[in-house]
Amino acid sequence: MNYKTIQPTERSPVILFLLMVLITMGKYNIYVGFAIKPYMIFCFLFLFLHLTSFYFHRFQLFEIFFFFFYFIYMYSGAFSLYSISSFRVMIGIVLYMVCYLIIKDIISQSKEAVIEVAISYAGIVFNLISLFLYILGLRMQGSLGNGDFRAYGLLLDRESPRLIGVLQDPNFFVFYNTLFFAYFLCNRKSLKNKIGLILCLTTSVLTFSRGGLIALVLLFCLYVAMNKFVDQLKLLGALIISLSLMAYIAIVQLKFDMFGMLESRVEEFSSDGGSGRFDLWGRAFEFFSSHMAVGVGSFNFAEYNFYNYGDSLAAHNTFLEILSESGIIGLFFYLLFVLIVFVQLFQSQLYRTKPYLFLAFIGFLLQMVSLSLVLNDMFFLFLAILSAYLQQADYSHTKVTLSNSEIQSVQTN
DSSP, X not given: OEEEOSOOOOOOHHHHHHHHHHHHOTTSOEESSSEEXXXXXXXXXXXXXXXXXXXXXXXXXXXXXXXXXXXXHHHHGGGOSOHHHHHHHHXXXXXXXXXXXXXXXXXXTSOHHHHHHHHHHHHHHHHHHHHHHHHHHHHHHGGGOSSOEEETTEEEETTEEEEOTTSSOHHHHHHHHHHHHHHHHHTOSSHHHHHHHHHHHHHXXXXXXXXXXXXXXXXXXXXXXXXXXXXXXXXXXXXHHHHHHXXXXXXXXXXXXXXXXXXXXXXXXXXXXXXXXXXXXXHHHHHHHHSTTTOSOTTOHHHHHHHHHSOOOOOXXXXXXXXHHHHHHHHHHHHHHHHHHHHHHHHTTHHHHSHHHHHHHHHHXXXXXXXXXXSOHHHXXXXXXXXXXXXXXXXHHHHHHHHHHHHHHHHHO
């Protein structure tokens, strides 16, 4: 193994494509106190086959603070009441960190064009498979009777047929789709990416995820605000036509009461308190108030919640969960990591040259307000992609600087 700081060589797009597709297959895992997922097995097989060519790439500043946050998060478990839960998540974090280094090596040795081709094809495959599984689930709905159930890619939740695809939760599905949605939205000139964008919109709407859909709408509005007026009109027109066609097929041809279901989900928000999220957020503040410095301990919110309130739900808010489990110190370093990501996006001009990275990060943060995502595979993939772009930007800047120095040296001589 080596430490690499030079320009990466080109990696096969097939390897990167397979990695990204497997990362989306979160439902198919082996649970041993924590989930062993398909992409993790793929990562270790890759490491075994490429051990001699594996490199530890230079860490970006945001990665240093990201890892330091996890150190603080694991350290908080040393003071936890439920130490077994903290120990279990510590093993999970170490596994995630190792996989992140492997993912980063694969992506960092891929050129930008290869990364983007892999994202586009992985996004299409992810959404196509999920939509296919959802249709299979709908076909079984009549034979399984009434009540909540899961079948293939379908979750029947309070009579709403929600798409889960290859994941276990419809809300997480939109989170995973955010990277693909942002990429297709910002690179929709090709027919392939236009199809990918329509697929992303279709599957996301079928999740009936209130928080996820609000996040995507806000991302769309932000993207419109970032572009020229003529481009805005073209995009709005294309979106209206696409959504109208989708609505016609779903409502008229398939007899799917989509508007009724969306209306029902909105009405439920006023009566269910955001599926109980408001109560959970209050409990997070309650647990934090008794352990303000380092929190109740990593992965202990659910244990405290079960002991005090009889349910083992997560906080459904990443920032409040971090605050309750690792205290002010943990949240401080996590917010510092978030701030540094924004700083590096702007310093490198990636928010202009690769706006999908900027939009995806905004989308992730918006959804973290209603989801617990202290550890998430897709977020780690995004950070590895961002790190690779920053590394290549640093290399290009260094190359230009050296060339300018050589020219000045020749002129001086």
